[in-house]
Amino acid sequence: SVCRKRVVRTSTMRTVLSVLALAASCEAFTPLAATRHAAITRRSKMSPVVRFNAPETEPEDGTSLKKPGREALIYDSRTGRFYEKEIAALCRDEFCAIDETTGNPIVLSVDEKEKIFVECMQSYYYDGREVLNDADFDKLKEDLIWEGSPVAILSRDETKFLAAMGAYLKGEPILSDDEFDKLKAALKDNGSEIAVSKEPKCSIDTGICSVTWTKDKVRQAVSYSPVGxxxxxxxxxxxxxxxxxxxVNPLIGLIVGSPLIFFGTILFAENIFYKNPLIASGPCPECNEENRVYFGGVLGIDGFDEEATMKCSNCKTPLTIARANLRVNTPSKFQESIDAKEKEIKAAAKA
Structure with a gap:
């Protein structure tokens, strides 16, 4: 039996050594094409990636790239893209902006077109002024539809909201104040670009700059994580x-209990750990710096309720945020000048 064990051990060692020898010499049986492909792959991974936004490798504006069997491609330095047509010919078919200094057409991205479209809609229905003429607006809307942008296609509530704004400017309101506020709040909750003016605006009459912030749902969900x-x-x-x-499997138990965990977390967080919480964020009307504010209380400590006051983290401008509509206002510039003049008069009187 001892001899038999020795024979088995010897045969096992021989098998292991033969497998190692085959593994070491497997490169000899690799086809030449596979070796070349691996070398090319390694070489391509080691070579640096050439990017057009690098100053030393970026082609000049208007550079033409001609390939056999294809039309010439024209490079635009502003967007960093190649186009099959010249910029002037492209802007005859699409909506483009005009450079005020040179007068040359500028190709716009989809995001830039969406911002212009929303600004046109809000300016027309909010302020009663036209940013673009009818032909340019129709071309802009057609471009966005072809690009598949959801901004150019209005929902029923958005159409109703814009109609209510237009009727109010004409002095013929079709909705009461409560109905209009509910409609606007519903559009805000759905993330509508039409109902939310994210760009800061300043009034010439009052000297107040304002902007609408949005709910920061991500941070509010993260704040519930300890309770969860x-x-x-x-x-x-x-x-x-x-x-x-x-x-059973613990994963199945977790899936079964997920509704209880979810609703229990929300119920406990919003009624015991927090008190009526709301986190909002948005740009400063003065410097566009991102700021955040928290409404509610934490563990019995009361915070902001219906209105919050804070200073911008960048320019230190006082901000007033209303919880009802998340409207942010700055103090009137006229009031600041009046206060400054009163201080000067008092200082002169003391002197």
Whole structure:
């Protein structure tokens, strides 16, 4: 039996050595094409990537690239893209902006066209002024539709909202104030670009700059995570000790308890841990710096309720934020000048 064990060990060692020898010499049986392909792959991974936005490699504006069997491609330095037509010919078919200094047409991206479209709609229905003429506006809308942009296609509520704005400017309101506020709030909750003026605006009459902020749902959900972790641990202990779920996969038990964890987290966070919480964020009307504000209380400590006051983190401008519509206003520039003059008069009187 001892001899038999030695023979088995010897044969096993020989098998292992033969496998190692074959693995070491497997390169000899690799086809030439596969070796070349691997070398090309390694060389392509080692070579640097050439980008057009690099100053030393970027082609000049208007450079023509001609390939056999294809039309010449024209390079635009502003967008960093090649086009099959010259910029002037392209702008005859699409909506383009005009450079005020040179008078040359400028090709716009889809995001820039969407911003112009929203600004045109808001200016026409909010202020009663036209930013573009009818022909340019129709061309802009057609471009956005062809690009598949959802901004150019209005929903029923958005159409109703714009109609209410236009009727109000004409002095013939079709909705009451409460109905209009509810409609605008519903559009804001759905993320409508029409109902939310994200760009800061300043009034010449009052000297007040204002902008509308939006709810920061991501940060508010993250703020619920400590409560969610506690409910998750409680469910795991409860399901393992007091229910038959300990005999099944823990993942299945987690899926079964996910509704209880979700609703329990929201109920506990919004009524016990927090008090009527709301996190909003948006740009400063003065410098466009991103700012955030928290409405509500934490563990019995009351914070901002219906109106919040803060200073911009960048320019230190006082901001007033209303919780009802998340409208942000700055102090009137005229009031600041009046206060400055009053201080000068008082200082001169003391002197």
């Amino acid at each position: 972790v506690v409910f998750l641990l409680l469910w795991e202990v409860f399901s393992y000790e007091l229910t038959p779920l300990k005999y």
